Amino acid sequence: MWFRQDLRVKDNPALIKAAKQSKVLPVYIYDTSVPQNAVLGGASKWWLHHALVALQESLDGNLLVLSGDPQEILLSLCTQHNISSVHWNRMYEPWAIARDTAIKKALKASECDALSTNGSLLWEPMQVLKKDETPYKVFTPYYKNGCLNAPDPRYPQRKPPLSFMDDMDEVKGYQGVDSLALLPRVNWDLHMQEMWNVSEQGAQCKLEYFIKQAIEEYNDDRNVPSVAGTSQLSPYFHFGLISPNQAWYAVHDAFNGSRENKGVYVYLSELGWREFSYYLLFHFNDIQNRNFNTKFDNFPWVQDKEGLRAWQQGKTGVPIVDAGMRELYQTGYMHNRVRMIVASYLVKNLLIDWREGERWFWDCLLDADSASNSAGWQWVAGSGADASPYFRIFNPILQGEKFDKEGAYVKKYCPELSKLGKKFLHKPWEASEQELLSANIVLGKDYPKPIVDLKKSRVRALDAYKTIK
DNA sequence: TGCCTGTTAAC
C-alpha cells in the first residue's frame, strides 16, 4: 500500500483493497523528484511530519517511511519482497498523473500489478461531463446538474482488518519519519502545535464540533474572521487525514439527508468547490501556471518587488490585509474571507501577477493544495473558470468594517493598532494626529503608511483591465 | 463572494 495524500486508515479505499488481497506493507515515500513548484513549503512539511507520525501510530509502527524516487523504491521493494501488487489512491496534479502512469507501466513490466482507486474526491472528474461529453466550466451547473445528479458518492468505510508483512525492520533503506527532516530548524511552529491536532482523530473532532456547533450558522459566521465559524478542515483534506466522503455523509447523516438549512447547503457546496478545483486541474491541467482565460496572458501585471515584500510581511498599511498576512505567516492558516481580501489587494490594488500570490500561499499554508490554491487565485484575479469578474474589486476598508466590526481580528494580529478606536481602525491614515497620538501610534514608524492609495489603485486596475477586454 | 457614482425622494 503506497500512501500519498491519503494519510488515514478509515475510509481508505486503496488500503481496503490491499488488505482484502493479502498481507500489507504500508509505505510512504517522500518524493524527491517532484517538479520545482510541487516541492512542499515549510508549513506543509510541518503538517506532513505530524500526519506521518499519527499514521505510523494507527498502523502500529508498521509504516515504512522512505525518501527518494518512488519508481525505483517501489520496483526494488516489489522484487526484494516478492510483492504481487501495489495499491494507491489517485492524485490529480498533472505531474503526479504523469509520474503514476509511468510507475504503473514499470510495475506491470516487472510483473507486479498496480491498482489505483479514487480516495480523495466525491466524484471522479472523468464521470461528470456535459451532455456533449465535454467538461463543465461553470460551477453551478457542474455542481447541481453534474454532481448532484450523478450516482451518490461512496459511503465512508471502516478501517479494514490488517495483517502486515513480516520482517519490517529488515527492509533495506528504512528511514523513519524523523529522517525526512520535515520540521523547521527554528521554532516558528509553536503556535501550530497548540492549534492543530494533526491526526485522523483530530479531523473527526473538528468535523463533529463543526456539525454540532457551527454548521447551521455557517452561512453568516463563516465570513467573520474573529469567529470560529468555518470547519477548519482544509489541511486535513489536503493530506487526506479525512476524506470528503466522511464530511459529506457526516453532515447528511446529522440532518437526515436534508440540505434545507442554508448553512448545511452552503457548506456542502463548499465541498463542491473543492471538487470543482480538482475537476479543473484534471481537465484543463495547467491551471497552476497558465491563465484559464487566455485573454489574461496579455494582462499588464506590474513588477513590484517592494510591494510584494510588503504584502508578504503584512506591512501594506491596510490593517485587514496586514492582519491576514500575519495570521498566515504566524499560524500557517488564514480565514477564508481574509484570503479573498488579501488576494484582491495583491492582484488588483498592487496589480501583481496572481502567480506570485499563489506561490507565497503555497509556501506558507498548512493546507497548501495545488488544485484549490490555483483555482482560488484565478477566481480572484478574474482569469479563472467561472471567476469573479475583474471589476469586482474589494475595498479592504469596507470589508474590514463589515466583517471585522469590532476589530478583534485586526487587533489580534496588528497589536500596535489595539488602542485605536473603531472609527479609524481599518483606515488609520485618516485618523487625526490627536487620535493617533492618544493611541500611541506614529504612522510610518509603529505601523506603516499605506503603500498605495486605494482609490487610485482601483482606477489603475480598471484601466489595466480595459487593455485586455 | 463589490463598489462607486448619480439620481430621486423624504425630511
Place this chain on the structure above:
DNA sequence: TTAACAGGC
C-alpha cells in the same frame, strides 16, 4: 443629509 436604488465597470 440620508437612504434606496440603478447602472456601469
